Amino acid sequence: MKKVYNKKGFRSGLWFLLLATIGAMVTMLRLNDLDIMGIIKSSLMYLMCFFIGITHLYRSLNSKRSEEDERCDDERSELVGLKAGSKSFTICFIISLILNVFCILLYAFKRIEAILYIYIGFGIMSSVMFITIITTTLYYDKKC
Amino acid sequence: MKINYHRHNFHGGIELKNKVRELRTSSSMTQEQLAKLVNVSSRTIISLEKGKYNPSIMLAYKISVVFNTTIEDLYCLKENLQEEENSK
Numbered sequence: 367m368k369k370v371y372n373k374k375g376f377r378s379g380l381w382f383l384l385l386a387t388i389g390a391m392v393t394m395l396r397l398n399d400l401d402i403m404g405i406i407k408s409s410l411m412y413l414m415c416f417f418i419g420i421t422h423l424y425r426s427l428n429s430k431r432s433e434e435d436e437r438c439d440d441e442r443s444e445l446v447g448l449k450a451g452s453k454s455f456t457i458c459f460i461i462s463l464i465l466n467v468f469c470i471l472l473y474a475f476k477r478i479e480a481i482l483y484i485y486i487g488f489g490i491m492s493s494v495m496f497i498t499i500i501t502t503t504l505y506y507d508k509k510c
Numbered sequence: 511m512k513i514n515y516h517r518h519n520f521h522g523g524i525e526l527k528n529k530v531r532e533l534r535t536s537s538s539m540t541q542e543q544l545a546k547l548v549n550v551s552s553r554t555i556i557s558l559e560k561g562k563y564n565p566s567i568m569l570a571y572k573i574s575v576v577f578n579t580t581i582e583d584l585y586c587l588k589e590n591l592q593e594e595e596n597s598k
Contacts, residue, residue, distance in 0.1 A: 440550040441566050442557060 371432030372425065379422030386415035455495070462492045525561035527586045533577040534559075548572040
């Protein structure tokens with residue numbers, strides 16, 4: 367049996383292969399319900415998943431490639447990931463707040479009931495994000 | 511060596527002056543070779559040399575071991591501290 371050099375890559379490879387297999391099986395079962403474009407779209411997607419899975423598996427079983435992957439996945443790239451995640455979350459939070467205000471103003475001028483439902487949706491999103499920020503801050507404040 | 515004390519790096523702090531490029535070129539080493547020795551990507555070495563990224567203590571130590579120097583010397587800690595205090 368071949369040695370696994372990169373467990374993370376091996377796991378993600380297996381996940382992609384599993385996704386491709388399940389997706390292909392579902393598409394096959396629903397072949398009569400789908401139109402030609404739907405079949406092409408899902409086939410391409412699962413084919414892509416299959417190739418990604420195979421590539422990850424191959425790299426995780428190859429010592430040289432795994433070493434390369436390990437070097438690329440260093441402390442700087444971890445920091446980039448953390449910063450990007452944090453920044454994108456903040457941007458999403460600000461956008462949802464702006465949309466909330468926009469919905470309120472739009473409702474005040476137009477008095478369309480549908481806007482209220484959109485406002486509730488964005489309101490829930492903003493609240494969940496706000497609670498998440500507080501809980502994660504408390505968690506990491508205790509942990510670090 | 512180019513020194514930009516008041517520019518901010520990726521961490522949001524002031525760019526630290528360092529001797530990584532100086533020591534690497536004097537050892538006739540490429541960025542890729544140094545990256546392989548300390549087990550990071552060459553992109554990280556480029557960022558380190560530019561002062562855009564401040565390494566962890568372990569990475570700074572690994573680099574200082576490669577060049578047979580100390581972290582204090584590699585990262586000109588005394589000078590950087592002095593500059594930081596002056597910029598306040």
